[in-house]
Amino acid sequence: MSGAVRGEIFCMATDAGNAHVAIVSAAMPFHLVATLHHLACAVRLLDGASSAVAELGEQPVDLILIEDDDPTDPGGARLVATLRGSRAQARTPILLITAGDARIVRATAVAAGLSDVMVHPVDPFDLCLRMNNLIALARSRRAAERQARNAAQAVAEAAAREREIIRRLMLAAEFRDDQAGDHLTRVAGCAIAIAEGLGLSEEEANDIAFASTMHDIGKLSIPDSILMKPAPLTEIEREEMKQHALRGYRMLTDSPSHLLQLASDIALTHHERWDGAGYPQGLKGAEIPLAGRIIAVADVFDALISERVYKKAWPLEQARAHLEAQAGSHFDPACVAAFVSRWADIVTLIREHRPAAVAA
Ligand SMILES: [Fe+2]
Ligand SMILES: [Fe+2]
Secondary structure: OOOOOOOOOOOOOOOOOOOEEEEEOOOOOHHHHHHHHHOOOEEEEEOOHHHHHHHHOOOOOOEEEEEEOOOOOOHHHHHHHHHHOOOOOOOOOEEEEEOOOOHHHHHHHHHOOOOEEEEOOOOHHHHHHHHHHHHHHHHHHHHHHHHHHHHHHHHHHHHHHHHHHHHHHHHHHHHHOHHHOOHHHHHHHHHHHHHHHOOOOHHHHHHHHHHHOOOOHHHHHOOHHHHOOOOOOOHHHHHHHHHHHHHHHHHHOOOOOHHHHHHHHHHHHOOOOOOOOOOOOOOOHHHOOHHHHHHHHHHHHHHHHOOEOOEOOOOHHHHHHHHHHOEOOOEOHHHHHHHHHOHHHHHHHHHHOOOOOOOO
16 A cells, blocks of 8 residues: 555635544555645544554544555455454445556455545545545434434433333322232232233233333322221212222323323223123223223232232132133133233242231
C-alpha cells in the first residue's frame, strides 16, 4: 500500500466536519492529506494492515479509507474482512482505493463487507464527495440506532412504571381485605399454570397472572361491615358484595394500557359461569373472556382451600374434585383440564404459599 492519489488540492462545502477518519496507507501522499484537511476531519494515519487491526479493533471511527496500490494483492480485501470481524468496525463505512481494475480483488473486498470502492487515479473531488456521503450515511445510521435505543428504553421504562402502579394497587387491595393474605399470589400462580396448560405463550400467561392481582380491586368500594363481617352475608349484603365485579371494572376500564385492559376484563368477568348463571352480566361459554374463565377456576379453587369464619379449608384433592365436577357448568372444561394437567405444579405452589388459618 504505497500508491499516490493524483489531483489538485481544492476546497468544497462539506458537512463531514469533526468526523474521525482512519486512513490505512503505507505512504499517504501529501496532497490527499491536504484534501482531507478541507473536509475538516480528524484524520488518523495508520501504516499498513497490522497497525490498522491493532489500532481500530476497539476504537470506533466514522470512516475507514484503505489505500491499496497493488492490483494483484488481495491485502485490502483481507483487511476489510478482519475489520468487519471486530465489534467496533462491524458497520463502519470502509472505502477502498485500489489500483487498476482488478475485479477479483474488488469483488472479494465487496464480499468481505466493503462499503465503496474507487480506482486509481482518484480525482480528489470525487474522493471528497464519496467520503462525505459515507460519513453522512454512518452518522444517519448512528442517529437512527440512538433513536431506536432511546425509544426501546422509553417503552421499557413505561412498562416498568405500569407494573409498579399495578403492584401498588394490588397492595391497596390487600390492605383493605385482610383475608386476602397470599390469595392473590396463589391465584396468579394457578393462572400461570392454567394458561400454560392451555398452550398460551409465557408472555400471555404472565400478563394474565399479573392482571389477575386486581381481580377483586372493586372490593375497595364495599363497606367494612360487609367485607369484614365475621359471619355469612345476608341476601342484601351478598348483592352489595357482588357489585365489586362491576366497580372493579369501572376502576380499571378505558386505559390504553394492555395490562389494565386485561385486568378490567378479569375484574368484570371472574364471577361469570360457563353455563351463564354467573354475574354481573350472565355471560355464557366463550362470551366470557378467556382470562376471566381462567381466573374463575383459580379464584374458586383458592377460596375452597382457604379457611373462612363460616367454613373450614377443603383438602386440596377435594377442591380439585369439585372443580372437575363443575367443569362444563360453573367452569370452562378446557380451563379445568389445563388446571388438572398442571396439578403437581399447583400442589407445590400451595405448599410454598399455604393459606393461613383463620384466627380463633
Ligand atoms: Fe371477586
Ligand atoms: Fe378472589
